[in-house]
Each structure stands twice: as structure tokens, then as C-alpha cells.
Amino acid sequence: MALRKMSMGFRRRGRPDPEAAERLLDAVAAGGTEARQAHGGVQDPLANLLAVAAAPARPGELDGEDAAVAAFRAARDARSRADPAPTPRTTEARGALAGASARPPAGRGRLTAGAFGWVAVVVATLTAGVALAAEIPALRPAGPPRSTPSVDVGPTSVPTTAPTTTAPTTTGPTGPSTGPGSKPPTTGPGRTHPPQSLVAQCHAFLTKGRPDSGHPPTPLVRAAGGRAEVEEYCRRLLAIDPKPGRDDPNGPRDKDAPVEPPGRSPGGNGSG
Amino acid sequence: MPTELTALVRSAQQGDEYAFRMLYRELQPGLLRYLAVLVGPEAEDVASETWLQIARDLGTFAGGPGFRAWATRVARNRALDHLRHQRRRPTVPVPVEALSELAGAEDTAASADEGLGTDTAVALIATLPRTEAEAVLLRTVIGLDAESTARVLGKRPGAVRTAAHRGLRRLARILAQNGRDAVEPVSGGPTVGRSADARAADVRAGEDVEAAQGWR
Structure with a gap:
């Protein structure tokens, strides 16, 4: 009905009426067909013409759908081959990756030996790759600034991955059933390895009255990515490790400290 | 509708096949009719080329509300290429x-x-x-x-x-x-x-x- 009025107004004047024309165009674009049908088919010819031209899809018009989707699939697969990132195909996966945008999430090589990277490693060893991809973007923004390029998913590859040996305390209940093909972190070698001592070293390091006056052990410096980073690294490590945190003698003062990284940004803010 | 379309585009850019299918259904009828005016009976062929290009270049679309215009532009460029090769624009017969x-x-x-x-x-x-x-x-x-x-x-x-x-x-x-x-x-x-x-x-x-x- 409105469509008809607009068209009549547009037509009645001898002079052009731009406003009426705009309203007519907008009305048709916004669903002129429905307006026409609601009116019972009796319409001004011009409004009718436009509404019919903009009618909903007719069956034959969508014949190319499968071909178009096939082209889409081929292009997508070609892209993922060239750029091997997990391709989300389900709504759930999309939701999990929402923070990672369309770009590939952080690759495994970008895991760090820092505390948050360490958590990611634990997650990775216990769950499948999708879970890893979902977790990393969430973890990265707060992660330690220094990236040690040594860490693989496997818990035994490099000394700096040592923290994974504390996994049993964190993930014991679910570990055995979801372990990936690789060696589970609950096995022997890790027990005696430095990682456990990394926590202990951090503990010791921070419990000295002035942490920066001491000489941090070399493994700790390496794990932190530099001597200057050791304190922050340790605070984060202990803050996320419930066990040492429980009897942390540093008290509440230090508990707050790790939450605020001193103005350092990884630069990619998690989008990788 | 615009925000819905934007969400579909984003999903399709992330690889969601269903979202791409919905985009096709939303846009194809209009594109086909527009192309019919530009290239007459070749409209379906040009529409196919258009969707090939959309599928290929979807990742280069910057996002936001302009996807309808972007796709239309792709269709128009394909049609103009087609016409340059043909050197003429066919008359659309009206019964x-x-x-x-x-x-x-x-x-x-x-x-x-x-x-x-x-x-x-x-x-x-x-x-x-x-x-x-x-x-x-x-x-x-x-x-x-x-x-x-x-x-x-x-x-x-x-x-x-x-x-x-x-x-x-x-x-x-x-x-x-x-x-x-x-x-x-x-x-x-x-x-x-x-x-x-x-x-x-x-x-x-x-x-x-x-x-x-x-x-x-």
C-alpha cells in the first residue's frame, strides 16, 4: 500500500519528485514484493514493475549453487594447504577461534617456555590440536614477553620444556584418558628432570629478600628468556601453579604483581 | 539483515561452507537479474564466473557491511569483461x-x-x-x-x-x-x-x- 502511494505521488507530478522516487526505491529494496502482495495485487504499474523485478528467488535462479559451493570449497582447501592452519568447519570451532580472527592461530613453534606457554603445552599434551588452537589465543596476551623458540608439544624435546613434568599435579585426573600419542608426562623421566626444580628455583629465587640481587640459576635464566625476566617469569609461574602458591612466603604483595605486565605487549595481541 | 549478512561473510571467510551457501542464496537472484540486463542470455555464465571469483577472493574482502556492493562490483566487472570480448551488448527480448x-x-x-x-x-x-x-x-x-x-x-x-x-x-x-x-x-x-x-x-x-x- 505504501509502495503504491509512493509511486502515485512520484507519477502524479509533472515535475520530478526526487523524494518520492527515493522512497519508492527504498521501499522496493526493503521488500516491495511483500508490500505488493499484501495489497492484493492491485497496484500502480511502476511500483508493481519494480516489486516484480525484485521478487524472491525463483527455483531456476539457484541452479549454480552447488557449483559455487564447490568453487568455495576448492579455494578454501587451496588456502589451507598453502597456509596450514586449522580450518574451522563447525559453529563450535568458529566460536572457539573467534578471538583469533581468520588468520592462523599461533603455530606450535611459537609456544614459549614461559609460564603461560607452559600451560599451553600441558593442554596440548592432553588434548587434541583443536583444543590447542583454541587455548593459545586466550593465553597469549598475558604470556611472557620473551619467546624461546625451542618448545615443541612433546614434553621431552628440550630442557626448557621442563615445566611439563609438573603436569601430573595439575592434570592428573584427566591425563591418562586423553593423552595424545606421544609419551604422557606422567612417566618417569620427567620426575627427576629440572622442571620440577624450576618451580623450586623460582621459589627460592623469590624468597630471597631482594630477588634481583641474587644470581638466578642458569636454567632459570634460560627459561625466562633473560636475567631481567626471571623475576616476572617466576612470579607468573608460581602464580599459576597452585602448589607452590599455597605456601608462598611472599605474601599478597607479590601475588598481585604478576597480573600486570609492565607495559610489554607481544605486539600481535594474540592474533598471531 | 545487513548485520546478518556481515556475520555470514565472516563465517564464510573462516571457511564455513554453509555460510557461503547462504550468501549465494541471498545474492544470486539479484545478481543474475542485474547480469541479464548487462549481458542478456549470457547472464548465467557470467554469474558462474562471478561466484568463482567471489569464492577465490573472499579472503581479500575487508569485512564490514559492504559485501553486497563488493559482490555486485565483481559481477559488474565480469560482465564488462565479457562485453569487451563480445564487443556488443545483446538486446534483451521482451515478450x-x-x-x-x-x-x-x-x-x-x-x-x-x-x-x-x-x-x-x-x-x-x-x-x-x-x-x-x-x-x-x-x-x-x-x-x-x-x-x-x-x-x-x-x-x-x-x-x-x-x-x-x-x-x-x-x-x-x-x-x-x-x-x-x-x-x-x-x-x-x-x-x-x-x-x-x-x-x-x-x-x-x-x-x-x-x-x-x-x-x-
Whole structure:
């Protein structure tokens, strides 16, 4: 009905009426067909013409759908081959990756030996790759600034991955059933390895009255990515490790400290 | 609707096949009718090329609300390429009896249901000078606003509005005339349409090339 009025107004004047024309165009674009049908088919010819031209899809018009989707699939697969990132195909996966945008999430090589990277490693060893991809973007923004390029998913590859040996305390209940093909972190070698001592070293390091006056052990410096980073690294490590945190003698003062990284940004803010 | 479309585009860019399928269903009818005005019976082929390119270049679309215009631009460029190769624009045949039916408004609802009305309506719009036809189609069938239409056509919004208004007046005149005395083909002969030569002249005008280059 409105469509008809607009068209009549547009037509009645001898002079052009731009406003009426705009309203007519907008009305048709916004669903002129429905307006026409609601009116019972009796319409001004011009409004009718436009509404019919903009009618909903007719069956034959969508014949190319499968071909178009096939082209889409081929292009997508070609892209993922060239750029091997997990391709989300389900709504759930999309939701999990929402923070990672369309770009590939952080690759495994970008895991760090820092505390948050360490958590990611634990997650990775216990769950499948999708879970890893979902977790990393969430973890990265707060992660330690220094990236040690040594860490693989496997818990035994490099000394700096040592923290994974504390996994049993964190993930014991679910570990055995979801372990990936690789060696589970609950096995022997890790027990005696430095990682456990990394926590202990951090503990010791921070419990000295002035942490920066001491000489941090070399493994700790390496794990932190530099001597200057050791304190922050340790605070984060202990803050996320419930066990040492429980009897942390540093008290509440230090508990707050790790939450605020001193103005350092990884630069990619998690989008990788 | 725009936000819904934007969400679909984002999902498709992330690889969601279903979202791409929905985009196709949303846009294809309008694109096909627009292409019918530009390239006539080749419209389906050009539409296929258009979707190939959309599928391939989807990742380069910056996101946001402009996807409808972006896809339309892809279709238009494909059509113009096609016409440059052909050196002419085919006349879209308008069944004369269908045209008079259209002017008599009572029957058009039924004919639209059968699919006849849409072809006839699009064919009648195709009898307009090309810029007017494009402006009217992009505003109504594709559903772009004046600014987006201007970007697609490489013109200023004011020029696009003027072209659309002029096209509407011309259509109204044709319909009124056909209502009075059956149908009198505009260019003679059994079909209504501008000559192929006139269309080709439109296409050869530099504006299209210029417009195509301005689009990202």
C-alpha cells in the first residue's frame, strides 16, 4: 500500500519528485514484493514493475549453487594447504577461534617456555590440536614477553620444556584418558628432570629478600628468556601453579604483581 | 539483515561452507537479474564466473557491511569483461504480450508467481539507457543504497540518484503508454530494446574502465 502511494505521488507530478522516487526505491529494496502482495495485487504499474523485478528467488535462479559451493570449497582447501592452519568447519570451532580472527592461530613453534606457554603445552599434551588452537589465543596476551623458540608439544624435546613434568599435579585426573600419542608426562623421566626444580628455583629465587640481587640459576635464566625476566617469569609461574602458591612466603604483595605486565605487549595481541 | 549478512561473510571467510551457501542464496537472484540486463542470455555464465571469483577472493574482502556492493562490483566487472570480448551488448527480448500484461496490474501477481513477471519486469528495465537501468536495478533488485550504488558504478551519488529518477520516470511513461494502447515497441520489431550498437557504445565509454580501477 505504501509502495503504491509512493509511486502515485512520484507519477502524479509533472515535475520530478526526487523524494518520492527515493522512497519508492527504498521501499522496493526493503521488500516491495511483500508490500505488493499484501495489497492484493492491485497496484500502480511502476511500483508493481519494480516489486516484480525484485521478487524472491525463483527455483531456476539457484541452479549454480552447488557449483559455487564447490568453487568455495576448492579455494578454501587451496588456502589451507598453502597456509596450514586449522580450518574451522563447525559453529563450535568458529566460536572457539573467534578471538583469533581468520588468520592462523599461533603455530606450535611459537609456544614459549614461559609460564603461560607452559600451560599451553600441558593442554596440548592432553588434548587434541583443536583444543590447542583454541587455548593459545586466550593465553597469549598475558604470556611472557620473551619467546624461546625451542618448545615443541612433546614434553621431552628440550630442557626448557621442563615445566611439563609438573603436569601430573595439575592434570592428573584427566591425563591418562586423553593423552595424545606421544609419551604422557606422567612417566618417569620427567620426575627427576629440572622442571620440577624450576618451580623450586623460582621459589627460592623469590624468597630471597631482594630477588634481583641474587644470581638466578642458569636454567632459570634460560627459561625466562633473560636475567631481567626471571623475576616476572617466576612470579607468573608460581602464580599459576597452585602448589607452590599455597605456601608462598611472599605474601599478597607479590601475588598481585604478576597480573600486570609492565607495559610489554607481544605486539600481535594474540592474533598471531 | 545487513548485520546478518556481515556475520555470514565472516563465517564464510573462516571457511564455513554453509555460510557461503547462504550468501549465494541471498545474492544470486539479484545478481543474475542485474547480469541479464548487462549481458542478456549470457547472464548465467557470467554469474558462474562471478561466484568463482567471489569464492577465490573472499579472503581479500575487508569485512564490514559492504559485501553486497563488493559482490555486485565483481559481477559488474565480469560482465564488462565479457562485453569487451563480445564487443556488443545483446538486446534483451521482451515478450510483447507479457508487457501489456504487466501494464494491466491485476494479472501481474499471478504471472509473478509463475516466474514470468520477473523476467518481463527486468527486461523492461533493460530497455532504459544503461546507466539508468543499472541505477534502478542496483537500488531495487540488488538492494544497495544510493552511495553504494554510486561506488559500484563509479559515479557520484547525486548522479546515480538522478539516473535512477530519470529511469523511473521513463518506466512510468512506458507503462502508461502501454496501458493505453497495447504495446508499441520502442525500437521497432518484435522485441523492445536498445540496439546492440547503442549498448556497445555505452560499454566502450571510458567510465567503466575507470570505475573498475577505482574499486578495491
